[in-house]
């Protein structure tokens with residue numbers, strides 16, 4: 605997450621994430637699933653501009669700035685009180701009693717319903733940004749606690765590290781030091797998937813895999829070994845629910861990339877590439893097929 609002051613406004617660039625490893629360990633009494641997942645923030649950003657207001661009103665406006673909406677439709681991005689950005693602002697106001705307002709403008713580039721956690725990233729940006737703009741002085745721990753109430757993926761974006769192992773529902777964070785020169789191509793088909801629906805169709809693993817081996821090979825920069833150990837337990841149910849995931853996976857299988865899989869609950873899929881050049885070329889080839897919107901990215905700074 606990158607912060608920049610611009611006149612009276614704070615501008616936050618907030619990234620998408622990829623799940624490089626995701627195991628479902630069990631179903632919990634609260635209805636959520638116990639996870640072990642390794643997430644990486646990558647260089648595909650939404651922008652949130654926060655300006656302190658003279659009144660105590662919070663105004664919110666969202667603009668679709670990505671290349672995906674012509675294909676994917678924009679119905680999945682709520683513009684009102686349902687948007688996680690506004691919910692984050694209301695949560696901060698309620699918890700701290702702050703009597704300040706703000707104008708919040710969001711430029712959305714990360715496609716929704718894709719397993720890239722764009723909405724969660726926006727919510728984290730709103731929490732971290734308003735903490736600064738309203739001079740609340742909340743600690744990282746306090747922000748992470750509030751983030752978990754907004755959604756399972758929101759805490760990850762406040763970890764202060766681009767690569768993190770997340771456990772529990774997603775809120776227990778273990779940051780990892782990983783070389784940043786890993787390149788990916790992300791493909792997002794025209795349709796999306798509902799996270800809740802995908803989880804409803806998944807069965808916890810009988811013999812769960814552990815993230816340890818994957819994390820070690822990634823930390824040592826062993827690309828081929830990491831790519832061979834990619835894992836996402838949500839890919840099977842998502843593929844059953846959405847045929848575009850299977851089509852995109854089939855396309856990636858025939859490319860000379862190090863490895864590939866779906867991110868989170870889909871429908872976005874990604875390939876791990878050996879070089880920046882391979883990532884850019886693969887993105888161009890994928891876009892030309894018309895199967896998906898494609899971007900080449902690397903692990904976020």
Ligand code: C5P
Nearest residue numbers: 635636637639755756757773799800803
């Ligand atoms: O936490 P969030 O609101 O993002 O989760 C969306 C839905 O995904 C939840 O309502 C739940 O059905 C499912 N989920 C789950 N286990 C998790 C995270 C999400 O079952 N660890």
